[in-house]
Amino acid sequence: MDLWRILRRDALRNMQPLMLLAVLAAALNLALLTSLNSALVIMDDPEGLQRLLFIFLLSAFSWRFAQGWMMSAASKRMQAALAILRVDLLRRAVAADLPDAMAVGSSRLAQVAGPELQLLAQAVPTLVISFQSVAAIILCLLYLATLSNAAVLIVLAFLTVGGILITRSVLRLERLSETIHEAEGALSERSDHILQTLRECKLNRRRAANALSDATACAEALRTERHRFGAEYSHYFTLSELTYYAALAGIIFLLPAVSSTDITTVVLAGHAAAFIAYPVITIVASYPSYISAETAARSYLAVEAELKAPPRPAQRRAKDAPPTGFADFATIALDGASYRHPGRDGTGSFTVGPIDLSVERGDVVFVTGHNGAGKSTLIHLLLGLYPAQRGSLTVDGAVVTADTLGSYRDLFSVVFSDNHVTRQLYGAVSLEDGFADELLDLLEMSDKVAVEDRAFTTVDLSQGQKKRLALAAALLERKPVLVLDEWAADQSPYFRRKFYREIIPWMKARGITVIAVTHDDAYFDAADVQIQVEQGGIRRLDTPALPAPDLLPA
Structure with a gap:
């Protein structure tokens, strides 16, 4: 149970x-x-x-x-x-x-x-x-x-017989409940799909019709199972009432016959x-x-x-306390690290690695490569989010273990490609020194958003503007390493240029190590190191000696 x-x-x-x-x-x-x-x-x-x-x-x-x-x-x-x-x-x-x-x-x-x-x-x-x-x-x-005593025996006899019949009905109800739970999950999945893709459904009648047909079939299956459950519950309830009436009738009709x-x-x-x-x-x-x-x-x-994990106890740490453990690192490295994504039914798996990679403090590292080459997996390995199934993750030569993994992750602030921006700045350090205002000015967001009571005043913005807020929130964490996954993809040509020509140098000047996944080959010269990911492996490329010509006027 x-x-x-x-x-x-x-x-x-x-x-x-x-x-x-x-x-x-x-x-x-x-x-x-x-x-x-x-x-x-x-x-x-x-x-x-x-x-x-x-x-x-x-x-x-x-x-x-x-x-x-x-x-x-x-x-x-x-x-x-x-x-x-x-x-x-x-x-x-x-x-x-x-x-x-x-x-x-x-x-x-x-x-x-x-x-x-x-x-x-x-x-x-x-x-x-x-x-x-x-x-x-x-x-x-x-x-x-x-x-x-005879009355008790009569009541218990009828309750026993009725209990056996009721138990059989109960088992059927439990099986039907499981089926209903699965049918509800299927209908919820189809409903969420339709609601999340309303624009696509409006633009493709075939898609809308097929999606609605699938949802209708799921709704009908749920209706059928709920009807069966209702009918079985009615049977169950009727058996219970008949058991009670039978016990009462037994006392009235049988008790005088079996005892004086x-x-x-x-x-x-x-x-x-x-x-x-x-x-x-x-x-x-x-x-x-x-x-x-x-x-x-x-x-x-x-x-x-x-x-597969016990809950971690709530940690009581001062809200402005800096990360500990590896804060003074000089080099982060992957030594022969690899990770395999299992395929469907155990077949068609994809492996990234073995990878040998070192990141020096203060460097700007660009990670490039085609879609599906393994860039995201490489980043997850470097962040310690995917465990290295072979090889190791090290800081200044010391292997990061399960006991030190939390301190290691404290080195990083991240903006993922599918990031979710919240108004609350949960990870921010002190907001009293004007750094937040400086960031909003740098990202050209101060006319749209402000920081009040440790929260943005709004996040109801365009996708590119949300990415800028996410970058501001990450920098307010004041971590030594910033990881960006396709951050510039949603930016205008003007702001994309500003990101590579002004914001990255601004971060580098403040000693922030930047690791960025990017496809913007016109700005590869902004990196100190370029890592090309190809079919799960990596190779280090020389960055251009001279900046690529800018297409926009200064």
């Missing part, structure tokens, strides 16, 4: 008070039953009836108080555990090797950490009420035993059996919520397993 594994680990810590409250609520439920049954046998005693009425009202008030307290406490504890689970999953994603995290995918992580975990939050109060209902059933059966029981005992036993109906229906009605929570728990644990 995956749900039970998660609850034991996170939500059921110190849950004993809730269980005691559940038992207390069940005992008060029994008090209601016994006061009513006692009233049935003393209908001609007004004083006794008044006393029992007081007991009934006091029990009802106490039951309401215990029930409300229990539900509030269950919700509070589960929401606290939910917050821990969400952050824990994010920490695991940060701690995991990048290939593992990318294999899981951001959309799946968001789905598990959001809607699916919310199903757990909704299920726990229901499970607590179910526990209370089970306790109430047990107490009612014990009370029934004080009236007639007076009419009063039959009435009281029948009333006790009827009192079991509400907790039985509560358990039955809560089962779909339990199934959904179990599916969500299974999905959460599967993502945890795929990330």
Whole structure:
């Protein structure tokens, strides 16, 4: 039971008070039953009836108080555990090797950490009420035993037969729930595709028609499975009600036949059996919520397993503290490093390496090559995001190990080609010295954006302007090495020239080591070192001795 594994680990810590409250609520439920049954046998005693009425009202008030307290406490504890689970999953994603995290995918992580975990939050109060209902059933059966042992045996016999039939239905419901979960995922994927490609769909009717047809088929499959689930749940609910009615009929028709029981005992036993109906229906009605929570728990644990990393504890470090460990490096090197991308079904893999590469502090290094040659993999190896499967990553001759990998990564600020710009400057160091304003002026963004309260005032800009903000955010981290992946690709010819002729020299003058993936051959002379990537290998090229002619006037 995956749900039970998660609850034991996170939500059921110190849950004993809730269980005691559940038992207390069940005992008060029994008090209601016994006061009513006692009233049935003393209908001609007004004083006794008044006393029992007081007991009934006091029990009802106490039951309401215990029930409300229990539900509030269950919700509070589960929401606290939910917050821990969400952050824990994010920490695991940060701690995991990048290939593992990318294999899981951001959309799946968001789905598990959001809607699916919310199903757990909704299920726990229901499970607590179910526990209370089970306790109430047990107490009612014990009370029934004080009236007639034969009545207990009759009720248990019908509950056993009904339980067997219900269990078979439950297994079918669980299988259908898994199928529904897969169908929902397929429909969500098709819906996201359509919403993300609305412009393309409007410009290609065939594409739009095919995409909508695929989404319609997925929606129809989901409708069919949900209908089957509804029909099976109706069967499940009907079996539960028939089991209850059969138990009640057994007391009324069988109890007088199998034991010498007076009419009063039959009435009281029948009333006790009827009192079991509400907790039985509560358990039955809560089962779909339990199934959904179990599916969500299974999905959460599967993502945890795929990330293959324990969560890193939150680090408490001063927000303006500089990176440590390798901050005074002179040379970063890959020594015979290689990384293999597995192909589909283990075939058609692509290997980058073995690579021997050294980067000297303060150099400007351009990484060039055709698309698919391995440039991005080379950068990921150099950043320590892909583990070298052979060879090593070194700093000044010292091998970067798992224990020092975090300090090594602290050397780098990066702007990836598919970067996502946030308003919040989470990685920035001090913003009080005017450096942010200097950067915005340099990048010609000060008329559009400002920095206030450690955040950009807006990121609602063009793609090229967002790239400039990403560069500003990276430089505000004040790391010794800056890595840029096709940064200039989205810039205008004017700003592309400014980047190579002004901004790169500006960074070099400040001692920043720049590693840039680029296709702009007109500006290769701006580099100290040019690395050509070809079919997973590299070769070092001589940079042009003279600048290429600029096409724009100075």
